[in-house]
Amino acid sequence: MDLRFGDSKPTDEERAAVDALLGPPESAWEGADDRTDTDLRWARGGREARERRDLLLPGLHALNDRVGWISEGGLDYLCRRLTVPPAEGYGVATFYAMFAVKPRPATVVHVCTDLACAARGSAQVCAELERDVGPAGSAGSGAVWQPSPCLGLCERAPAALAIRAGEAPRAAVVAPATAEAVADAASAPHEAAAEPPAVAAVHQAGADGLVLLRRVGVVDPGSLDDYRAHGGYAALRRAFALGPAGVIREVTESGLVGRGGAAFPTGRKWSATAQQPDQPHYLVCNADESEPGTFKDRVLMEGDPYALVEAMTVAGYATGAHRGYLYLRGEYPRALRRLRTAIDRARARGFLGEDVMGQGFAFDIEIRRGAGAYICGEETAIFNSIEGRRGEPRSKPPFPVEKGLFGKPTAVNNVETLVNVLPILIEGAQAYARTGTGTSTGTKLFCVSGTVARPGVYELPFGATLRELLELAGPPETLRAVLLGGAAGGFVRPDELDVPLTFEGTRAAGTTLGSGVVLVLDEGVELPRILLRIAEFFRDESCGQCVPCRVGTVRQEEALHRLKDRTGAAAAGDIALLREVGQAMRDASICGLGQTAWNAVESAIDRLGAFK
Amino acid sequence: MTAIPLRPPRRLVDLTLDGEPVRAPEGSTLLDACRAAGKDIPTLCQGDTLTPKNACRVCVVEVEGARTLAPACSRRVEQGMEVRTDTERARHSRKVVLELLASSTDLATTPRAAEWIEKYGAEPDRFGADAARVAEEPKVDNDLYVRDYDKCILCYKCVDACGEQWQNTFAIAVAGRGFDARISTEHDAPLTDSACVYCGNCIEVCPTGALSFKTEFDMRAAGTWDEAAQTETTTVCAYCGVGCNLTLHVQDNEIVKVTSPHDNPVTHGNLCIKGRFGYQHVQNHAQNRD
Numbered sequence A: 001m002d003l004r005f006g007d008s009k010p011t012d013e014e015r016a017a018v019d020a021l022l023g024p025p026e027s028a029w030e031g032a033d034d035r036t037d038t039d040l041r042w043a044r045g046g047r048e049a050r051e052r053r054d055l056l057l058p059g060l061h062a063l064n065d066r067v068g069w070i071s072e073g074g075l076d077y078l079c080r081r082l083t084v085p086p087a088e089g090y091g092v093a094t095f096y097a098m099f100a101v102k103p104r105p106a107t108v109v110h111v112c113t114d115l116a117c118a119a120r121g122s123a124q125v126c127a128e129l130e131r132d133v134g135p136a137g138s139a140g141s142g143a144v145w146q147p148s149p150c151l152g153l154c155e156r157a158p159a160a161l162a163i164r165a166g167e168a169p170r171a172a173v174v175a176p177a178t179a180e181a182v183a184d185a186a187s188a189p190h191e192a193a194a195e196p197p198a199v200a201a202v203h204q205a206g207a208d209g210l211v212l213l214r215r216v217g218v219v220d221p222g223s224l225d226d227y228r229a230h231g232g233y234a235a236l237r238r239a240f241a242l243g244p245a246g247v248i249r250e251v252t253e254s255g256l257v258g259r260g261g262a263a264f265p266t267g268r269k270w271s272a273t274a275q276q277p278d279q280p281h282y283l284v285c286n287a288d289e290s291e292p293g294t295f296k297d298r299v300l301m302e303g304d305p306y307a308l309v310e311a312m313t314v315a316g317y318a319t320g321a322h323r324g325y326l327y328l329r330g331e332y333p334r335a336l337r338r339l340r341t342a343i344d345r346a347r348a349r350g351f352l353g354e355d356v357m358g359q360g361f362a363f364d365i366e367i368r369r370g371a372g373a374y375i376c377g378e379e380t381a382i383f384n385s386i387e388g389r390r391g392e393p394r395s396k397p398p399f400p401v402e403k404g405l406f407g408k409p410t411a412v413n414n415v416e417t418l419v420n421v422l423p424i425l426i427e428g429a430q431a432y433a434r435t436g437t438g439t440s441t442g443t444k445l446f447c448v449s450g451t452v453a454r455p456g457v458y459e460l461p462f463g464a465t466l467r468e469l470l471e472l473a474g475p476p477e478t479l480r481a482v483l484l485g486g487a488a489g490g491f492v493r494p495d496e497l498d499v500p501l502t503f504e505g506t507r508a509a510g511t512t513l514g515s516g517v518v519l520v521l522d523e524g525v526e527l528p529r530i531l532l533r534i535a536e537f538f539r540d541e542s543c544g545q546c547v548p549c550r551v552g553t554v555r556q557e558e559a560l561h562r563l564k565d566r567t568g569a570a571a572a573g574d575i576a577l578l579r580e581v582g583q584a585m586r587d588a589s590i591c592g593l594g595q596t597a598w599n600a601v602e603s604a605i606d607r608l609g610a611f612k
Numbered sequence B: 001m002t003a004i005p006l007r008p009p010r011r012l013v014d015l016t017l018d019g020e021p022v023r024a025p026e027g028s029t030l031l032d033a034c035r036a037a038g039k040d041i042p043t044l045c046q047g048d049t050l051t052p053k054n055a056c057r058v059c060v061v062e063v064e065g066a067r068t069l070a071p072a073c074s075r076r077v078e079q080g081m082e083v084r085t086d087t088e089r090a091r092h093s094r095k096v097v098l099e100l101l102a103s104s105t106d107l108a109t110t111p112r113a114a115e116w117i118e119k120y121g122a123e124p125d126r127f128g129a130d131a132a133r134v135a136e137e138p139k140v141d142n143d144l145y146v147r148d149y150d151k152c153i154l155c156y157k158c159v160d161a162c163g164e165q166w167q168n169t170f171a172i173a174v175a176g177r178g179f180d181a182r183i184s185t186e187h188d189a190p191l192t193d194s195a196c197v198y199c200g201n202c203i204e205v206c207p208t209g210a211l212s213f214k215t216e217f218d219m220r221a222a223g224t225w226d227e228a229a230q231t232e233t234t235t236v237c238a239y240c241g242v243g244c245n246l247t248l249h250v251q252d253n254e255i256v257k258v259t260s261p262h263d264n265p266v267t268h269g270n271l272c273i274k275g276r277f278g279y280q281h282v283q284n285h286a287q288n289r290d
């Protein structure tokens, strides 16, 4: 590989940030300042040097966390350290929304303008910020604010996230946000008021029948002993008693299907991975919940972090993986802190590491932070992102169970799916499967947001109806529609509230459960604006790889702009255009993002009579 | 006698194409099978010397039982597959993809684009005059070749040719995301400040003319580019012992660009800077010197 670096040099700060992650450079070949005698005789390079490419994303975070943006000199130094061509490093840095390659102030405030926040007044927050602080993107007094896609804080909408770079970087969540609180957080993120505990999002806390949420608010999220005192690590112990095949059998018999949206049987995925002769196997936990309106995984990770650590260990044991990557979305500072602590403590106590629980099984977990890219929740895009490439989905086949992370057999599971494995092992598959319906077993987490009295995460057995769920959350007096399944899902009318919340029930009703988003809109909502926001979201989040999605999402947004204040005959032409483009996106896009980008808009037109 | 290693015989796979039973060697793509059966499937991002990226999606076909359409250029044949190449759905996607491309980029120098637009009844204008376009100015920053990304369909071929598939120079990559994604050098620097070694292999594989010889770019601007009047002569590069094949494109007794045959088993169409661009000495005639 030809590697050519320009003349730009890193600043001392940038060098320190990269060295803190990678250690000091060992030779001039790696970017050390002085050439030694040996450097003149030995070249460093080759496969070994290139194999560290997966540290590119953590390296970009290191630079961005320290300085607030990524300069030429800093990026070149990082690329030199990792033997990554600088053009590719630049391509990766510019892929993620949380990174900048142009100078900007150390403090960046992301103000969510996505669906749930829009329904609860984010437009006003932005307007006030514009008036008091200045327009979005313009730097005033050391801080800049910018609109952002969903921050996963929908139950406390409208939300904002302030991030200050520095030697000890800070992140502060402001939710519910006012312009004043946002401005305060921007000027002093370290003084921002503490967040309410995770359990504040769980209105059912303490109620009977909670399975996945039962420890949230009960257990001390920082304490391994407390976790064990509340039943923690009983599932892993049982897993060791059953053996890997036994665990897979239980999971298969429980009927557990993936909760990330695709509803694929987890047992089948695990057994397919376990059976691959190619080694090593990997486990990836998809904790990149970026679907607008989703925050259940955050509440689980913040409220019961050891549960995820234990569940990942079980999954690693069953699938024959000795390494698990926890791909966590970049916008979750508290979940990151708690999981880091949980993993460190579990390791220190022998629940992770070379010899888990003295059973001779080696397993460890590494956290990888995303950097603001919805597409990285797609299972193959995660691989590219972890590997230090642009988070572009790969085409399937080959499927991840055959060729996944680093080209090896990989099981990818979402947080909620994994956490389900604990009750399955503790109660047994039969007992677990008694909850729910025949094909949708167990319980499901729903993220209820929008105009309800008590937005939050709710856990219900599969088969409960949408009406029952809304009753718990306090529905608005005048309901206009419910968006089920998020931006990639579909709308449900007020007269359809008896739809059972199961995979088969929602499918029969022409919508989807997706990842469990239940966004409630009252009569006050301007439907065309919501649709426009959905289109804008997909336009922004398309990876850009394939034409139907890259250009199709732009044409969709343009048409919805034109349709904003049009109805009836004046709208017919653009609706026909939307249908044609939507059909091609659905049929010909590489991945689920493009394939579903037109779902919600289509359902609004067909089921809600938008633009009639 | 030189021993010629024989590949193990490839198994044949049975499938049907538009209802007709066909057999194709295991591991071949649907596109191979279609072409062998004489079917003309449009392709843009597919290249004969590169691993397909299947990003353009004009080659989509319908595979029985699949939820979405499949890119013929990269989907491998499977035993018992039933494939339909010309269904309403496949034609629709091709039409829309061509419309989306033509409405956002300049396909004027893309071979066969106009023909396919006509064939599939694509109407790129129907997105209106305000439809967002890539809208890039040509980058003319060196004397050898021009990057006109207004014509770029982001097929990734140049990236693959410059990077791990051929040249191993990695001077260009995709930067940005979504509609703002562009082929770019590191830090978006001019080519002269990048890692580029001017092998021109990216020009060789570019399907749209977004990358072109400076000579061609200038002649097109001057209105003197006339492909019909050009002759092509394949010869051997005289610079070094590798002996690559060069195809000289000559118009009015002047070399206007150099390509290389893709079916050459050694070079597969790749050259180095000398073979690709160092042709001036050939036409350094006495009358041209002063």
Ligand code: SF4
Pocket (backbone or CB within 6 Å): A375, A392, A393, A541, A542, A543, A544, A545, A546, A547, A549, A550, A589, A590, A591, A592, A593, A594, A595
């Ligand atoms: S569908 Fe969209 S997000 Fe998915 S690969 Fe294509 S461009 Fe990328």
Ligand code: SF4
Pocket (backbone or CB within 6 Å): B151, B152, B153, B154, B155, B156, B157, B158, B159, B183, B202, B205, B206, B207, B208, B209, B210, B211
């Ligand atoms: S410049 Fe040419 S080869 Fe490169 S991506 Fe664009 S169209 Fe493809």
Ligand code: SF4
Pocket (backbone or CB within 6 Å): B237, B238, B239, B240, B241, B242, B243, B244, B271, B272, B273, B274, B275, B276
């Ligand atoms: S093109 Fe380059 S490598 Fe090939 S023969 Fe000519 S000088 Fe040698």
Ligand code: FES
Pocket (backbone or CB within 6 Å): B042, B043, B044, B045, B046, B052, B053, B054, B055, B056, B057, B058, B059, B060, B071, B072, B073, B074
């Ligand atoms: S030629 Fe197959 S996707 Fe482009």
